[in-house]
Amino acid sequence: MPAKSLQRLEAALGAGLERPASPEHGDFATNAALQLAPQRKRPPREIAEELVEKAVSLDLVERAEVAGPGFVNLWLSPQWYLDALGEILEAGEQYGGGFVDPVERIQVEMVSANPTGPITVASARNGAYGDSVARVLAHAGHTVEREYYYNDAGVQMERFRASVDAIRRGAEPPEDGYQGAYMAELAAIEGDPVPRMLEQIEVSLERFRIHFDSWALQSELAERLPDLLPRLDTYEKDGAVWARSSEYGDDDDRVIIRSPEQGGTPTYRAADIVYLVDKLERGFDRAIYVLGADHHGTRQWYAAVARMLGYDPERVEVLLYQLVHLTQGGQQKKVSKRRGDVVFLDDFIDEIGVDAARWYLANRGPDQAFDIDVDLAAEKTQKNPVYYVQYAHARIAGILRNAPRAAGNTGLQGPEELAAEERELIKRLIEFPGVVEEAVERRGPQALPNYAIRVADDFHRFYHEHRVLESEEQDFRLALVRATQAVIALSLELVGVEAPERM
Numbered sequence: 001m002p003a004k005s006l007q008r009l010e011a012a013l014g015a016g017l018e019r020p021a022s023p024e025h026g027d028f029a030t031n032a033a034l035q036l037a038p039q040r041k042r043p044p045r046e047i048a049e050e051l052v053e054k055a056v057s058l059d060l061v062e063r064a065e066v067a068g069p070g071f072v073n074l075w076l077s078p079q080w081y082l083d084a085l086g087e088i089l090e091a092g093e094q095y096g097g098g099f100v101d102p103v104e105r106i107q108v109e110m111v112s113a114n115p116t117g118p119i120t121v122a123s124a125r126n127g128a129y130g131d132s133v134a135r136v137l138a139h140a141g142h143t144v145e146r147e148y149y150y151n152d153a154g155v156q157m158e159r160f161r162a163s164v165d166a167i168r169r170g171a172e173p174p175e176d177g178y179q180g181a182y183m184a185e186l187a188a189i190e191g192d193p194v195p196r197m198l199e200q201i202e203v204s205l206e207r208f209r210i211h212f213d214s215w216a217l218q219s220e221l222a223e224r225l226p227d228l229l230p231r232l233d234t235y236e237k238d239g240a241v242w243a244r245s246s247e248y249g250d251d252d253d254r255v256i257i258r259s260p261e262q263g264g265t266p267t268y269r270a271a272d273i274v275y276l277v278d279k280l281e282r283g284f285d286r287a288i289y290v291l292g293a294d295h296h297g298t299r300q301w302y303a304a305v306a307r308m309l310g311y312d313p314e315r316v317e318v319l320l321y322q323l324v325h326l327t328q329g330g331q332q333k334k335v336s337k338r339r340g341d342v343v344f345l346d347d348f349i350d351e352i353g354v355d356a357a358r359w360y361l362a363n364r365g366p367d368q369a370f371d372i373d374v375d376l377a378a379e380k381t382q383k384n385p386v387y388y389v390q391y392a393h394a395r396i397a398g399i400l401r402n403a404p405r406a407a408g409n410t411g412l413q414g415p416e417e418l419a420a421e422e423r424e425l426i427k428r429l430i431e432f433p434g435v436v437e438e439a440v441e442r443r444g445p446q447a448l449p450n451y452a453i454r455v456a457d458d459f460h461r462f463y464h465e466h467r468v469l470e471s472e473e474q475d476f477r478l479a480l481v482r483a484t485q486a487v488i489a490l491s492l493e494l495v496g497v498e499a500p501e502r503m
Contacts, residue, residue: 002017002430002434003084003088003096003432003433003434005083005087006084006430009028009061012058013054013055015030015051017029017030019431020073023423023424025067026064026065026075027076027427028073028076029071029072029073029074030051030071030074031071033045033047033048033051033070033071034069034070037070043070044070045069045070047070048066048072051064051072052064052066052072059077060077060080061076061080062076062077063075078414078417078418081418081422081426082412082413082414084429084430085412085414085426085429085479085483087430088430088483088486089412089482089483089486093490095432095433095487095490096432096433096436096490097139097140097141097436098139099141099433100140100141100142103141103142104142104143104285105142105143105284105286106142106144106287106288107282107286107288108130108133108134108144108145108147108288109149109279109287109288109290110126110127110129110131110134110147110210111126111290112150113126114150114151114156114157115151115152115160115197116156116157116159116160117178117180117342117344118182118197118200118201118345118346119345120345121324121326121343122324123345124208124345124348124357124361125321125323125361126292127208127361128495128496129319129366130288130319131210132448132495133290133319134146135445135493135494135496136436136439136494137440139436139490140437140440145213145284146210146212146214147212147214147215148201148205148214149215149218150198150215150217150218151268152194152198152217152218153222159174159176159177159178160194160197161193162174163178164186164193167184168187204345204346207349208345208354208357208358208496209354209358210496216275222266222271224274224277224278225266225270225271228274232273232308232309233248238259239259239260239261240258241255241256243273243304243305243308244308246304248303248305248308249300249307250301250303254301256270256273257270272302272305273305276305276309277309280311280315286315286316287315287317288317288318289317289319290319291318291319291320291321292320292322292323293321293323296320299318302318303316320366321367322366322368322369322370323369324369324370325370326372326374327373328374329375351374352378355386355497356377356378356384358496358497359449359495360386362445363385363446363495365444365446366443366444366446385449385453386449386497389449389453389455389456389488389492390497390500390503391456392455392460392484392488393488393492393500393501394501394502395463396459396481396482396484396485396488397500397501399468399481400481400482403469403474412475412476413475415473419462419466421461421462421465422462422480424458424461425462425484426480426483428454428455428458429455429483429484432451432487432490435447435451435491436494439494445494445495448492448495449497451491452488455484455487455488456488
């Protein structure tokens with residue numbers, strides 16, 4: 001979705017526009033003539049000449065020319081740039097948002113790690129990705145709620161409690177149990193360790209800027225399974241109850257109740273069924289699950305369950321992400337203060353800060369496994385991309401603190417001719433609505449940090465070449481830096497990173 005200023009120009013021209021790789025080829029260009037030539041059975045340059053004639057008749061186009069086999073390059077007037085800048089300033093925090101139709105009520109369920117230990121960096125990537133998706137969906141106009149699903153029942157929880165009990169008795173935890181300093185801390189507190197662990201998880205995630213609207217417990221949901229069984233397409237085999245999910249698009253049939261020899265208890269697949277029904281019956285138009293790539297088969301399973309129970313499978317969406325590894329001093333980082341084989345989120349935040357943690361865990365596509373250089377992430381220099389972008393925001397804040405109080409409060413006016421750096425910066429700022437739309441469509445919030453770096457690049461180039469305060473174009477340039485600050489702040493906010501006023 002282009003910015004409105006660009007949409008109006010495209011509508012007047014009757015052709016889509018793109019930003020050329022080089023400013024020498026115009027402010028914007030179109031290949032519409034090449035696309036229309038086969039349909040109209042005419043030479044593309046002939047159609048391009050007609051587009052040029054139409055373009056130069058528009059008040060906001062200064063110049064247009066045909067290039068190559070039929071491209072049309074456009075140079076726009078300063079007034080067009082002023083209009084685009086005014087659009088950004090008028091929209092403020094709503095810039096690039098509120099465009100979805102229809103609006104949906106969406107639940108994003110994320111993290112949902114078993115409460116057998118503190119949140120790890122691996123689970124934190126789930127949270128950073130899922131929360132950023134939730135943020136862009138909300139900015140686009142959807143109503144979004146976040147939920148954490150606790151697997152608080154089953155074998156792993158029994159091992160967890162048994163491990164704490166063993167430590168309290170002065171014994172070693174079971175061989176397949178849980179170890180680490182955090183277990184000793186839990187054992188020192190009387191009572192069931194699970195509520196304590198849940199509390200610690202919730203505190204860590206709030207610190208990580210993920211606020212959950214609701215929490216679901218497997219132990220409570222499992223009680224509804226007997227009521228749902230008659231609605232399922234099932235059969236018995238080897239003493240177990242199977243869901244006939246392969247008939248509904250899944251790869252295989254799935255066991256939902258174990259055989260008597262295996263305890264006769266519901267499997268986690270049975271809990272999935274109850275939980276999916278619970279989500280959809282709460283009135284969510286769309287239920288989004290954020291899961292690790294090892295849950296790839298779950299995507300078909302959830303869709304099959306929805307079909308089996310008569311729900312539209314399009315209401316269920318599974319987002320998968322790859323693992324992340326930490327490196328420090330050129331070596332993979334495996335040591336935590338409290339446990340020898342994982343890195344906990346709180347330790348990671350202690351080392352690099354929340355902003356860097358959110359940035360680095362959200363700035364790659366979910367389908368990419370990658371390494372985070374902890375040394376670079378902790379740096380407070382412009383070599384660190386999150387610091388570099390934040391510094392641009394803080395620098396603008398400093399300019400605005402020193403600006404005359406009334407500056408920019410009157411009608412927006414600009415110079416007769418804009419400098420190249422001013423044009424490039426405004427063109428970058430109007431890309432933001434399209435970046436947000438793409439992030440929503442692809443569930444890919446990583447586009448935002450990458451875009452923010454390009455905005456910071458363009459701002460720093462502009463600032464290096466042009467004085468803002470006490471310049472002949474002070475009011476216009478103050479408006480330009482305010483718009484730049486707003487776009488940087490939005491780009492950071494949508495991935496959970498703060499935009500500081502001072503650094």
